[in-house]
Amino acid sequence: MYLNSALLVLLQSSLSAAAPRAPSTLRVRDTFTPPAVVSTSFSGSGCPQGTTDASTAGIWEHFSFDLPSFKAKTGPSSDVTERTVNCQAHLNFGGAKTGWQFALKDHWSKGHFETDGAGLTLTQYLTVYFSQDAANTATTVQSIPSTDNSNVSKDLDLHTTIPEAALIWSPCSGGGILNVNFRVAFTGATSNVTAYYGPSRNSSVNEQWEWTWRRC
Template sequence: MLSIRDTFTPPTVLSTSFSGNGCPQGTTEASTAGLWDHFSFKLSSFKAKIGPSSNVAERTVNCQGHINIGGSTTGWQFALKDHWSRGYLEVDGAGVTLTQYVTVYFSQEPAKTATTVQSVPSTEDSGLSKELRLHSSIPEEALIWSPCDNSGILNVNFRMAFTSTARNVTAYYGASKNSSVTEQWGWTWRRC
């Protein structure tokens, strides 16, 4: 059975780069080999924390991927549809919320964006320590489609932020001893 991707050639990836306090230059492991299936990469420096010993700047962390693409088969567009993230969450106390924001836009139209938001509240008084996997999906009507010639720069900003109603609660999101924070992107396609 043929898939929709068997009927056209996907865009060429001219370059990839990353920016943000969660992925300083040289700290992101990414390969474009599987980009049009599911683009996966590791963020070894991505970490956020909150608590009496942390400062305000440490409460939110972001990494923005920039994918510079060239043309593909005329008449097709793509959009980021799904975003998966995985990281290690540790919370000591109740009253802390970790919120994930994923924002997508093309550089040619920076005002045209789609954002998904997911929150994970801490409701336990005792310690919480677990691998946190989140999946967000952009609704069909909010998808940000590539230009029909499939050229330009796609930007995907992944941000995690802690907020708290308690003073002495501490929390951490980032890499564990055995794994880095990871992201994965999934696509959808349509005719222009």
């Protein structure tokens, strides 16, 4: 049964507790044929058209893509609009074998994080919904506070698991447009602290998804 209202799941994280990335696996019976991906598109300040190339080949075993334009920053010389950035993926699925539903279960993100002092918080938001039932939405939130005055420069690898009660299930046909919005934002009253989240010198911001299935 679908949930009738949006669910907000608060997940607190720290810089030292970032979860390692794990390989995706398809948790579905061998006799089940997953739905086809009809089309994929992206929108948002962190993935302007043409900057993200996500191959859907093998999407049910492993869906991972880079976001080279995904950057958020704050500090005395930056504009307030640069404190947040987002990328929303839109996946249009064709029908699958009747009697099965799928949902996004796990989300990994990786980006480079820098800050030169305390008082700021980097918050990651993940919002999931199907276009045909946009009121049925799940949002997870992870907050990473800057807790000391030392300089921090490291890759930040975060893992979000959407709880069973908050999963957003596809229609039983397996069709529909799934929207997954990934956003980060710097918050805090401190204006003299410089902070950055985005690509490093050697890699882009990256997302990875994993699915779960059930009979309906």
